[in-house]
Amino acid sequence: MAATDRSRSEAAKQRRQDQLQRWQGSETDRTGAEARSQSSAPGNRRARVRFAQGAVFMAACSAGDREEVAELLRQGADINHANIDGLTALHQACIDENADMVEFLVESGSDVNRGDNEGWRPLHAAASCGFIQIAKYLIEHGAHVGAVNSEGELPLDVATEDVMGRLLKAEIKKQGIDVDQARREEERVMLQDAMAVLAGSGSLAPHPNTQATALHVAAAKGYIEVLKVLLKCGIDVDSRDSDGWTAFHAAAHWGQEEACILLAEHMCDMSIISNVVRGSIITLTGFFLFFI
Missing domain, CATH: 1.25.40.20 (Ankyrin repeat-containing domain)
Structure with missing residues (x-):
């Protein structure tokens, strides 16, 4: 093997x-x-x-x-x-x-x-x-x-x-x-949904169990085009999931630097601490230093 x-x-x-x-x-x-x-x-x-x-x-x-x-x-x-x-x-x-x-x-x-x-x-x-x-x-x-x-x-x-x-x-x-297309399907659908919201003909709801929003998902996975559209929709950049994570937490945790920059440019609150305080601070330390 x-x-x-x-x-x-x-x-x-x-x-x-x-x-x-x-x-x-x-x-x-x-x-x-x-x-x-x-x-x-x-x-x-x-x-x-x-x-x-x-x-x-x-x-x-x-x-x-x-x-x-x-x-x-x-x-x-x-x-x-x-x-x-x-x-x-x-x-x-x-x-x-x-x-x-x-x-x-x-x-x-x-x-x-x-x-x-x-x-x-x-x-x-x-x-x-x-x-x-x-x-x-x-x-x-x-x-x-x-x-x-x-x-x-x-x-x-x-x-x-x-x-x-x-x-x-x-x-x-x-x-x-097409397996490559299948792997990109989520990003395609999310971009389509985000565009619909921007046009005023759609809506986005958080996950019923985790309360994670489309912004969390796009930030965590580095779906930059989706993130850009969502940020134009007036979505709360600091919305929190059930663990107290914001989209910035998600982007930082998964090493999505471009997503972190976009969120910072849209004035996300980088001082928010998640429900797991120590883990949150450790996760974000490198990005705090980057923006400071």
């Missing part, structure tokens, strides 16, 4: 661990465990605490309890409910290699192309874990092999196994997908 392939494989394995850690110990995981513990306690016929339906649904899916999942759906549970990290039950079933639950959820209407907070689709999860049968099933049911995550990676880019790579490459060729 070439050095670049080894590097990609190691990175994908780390992402797999990150995905698992999102669930383990998360609010949804704890809620499910607590719910099961309370309901099975001797003499406790009724749980003392009522849990949110979405959390109960996620826990039931994770436990592989199809009857309970079906009943919750009949009661109105949202099959595409996502936890705080944007993971849906389908994401989790893919990570857990629970092919039966994957099939059940997809046949019940789960969105095979929904991304989590980092833009990972269920196919990204299956590809990174090397679960070939699940990946095939997702593709057969409409999963986009040309979809990119927040890092601009296709499922192919996070695949760790040769057989997975061959499957995805074959599907990309079959569908005639």
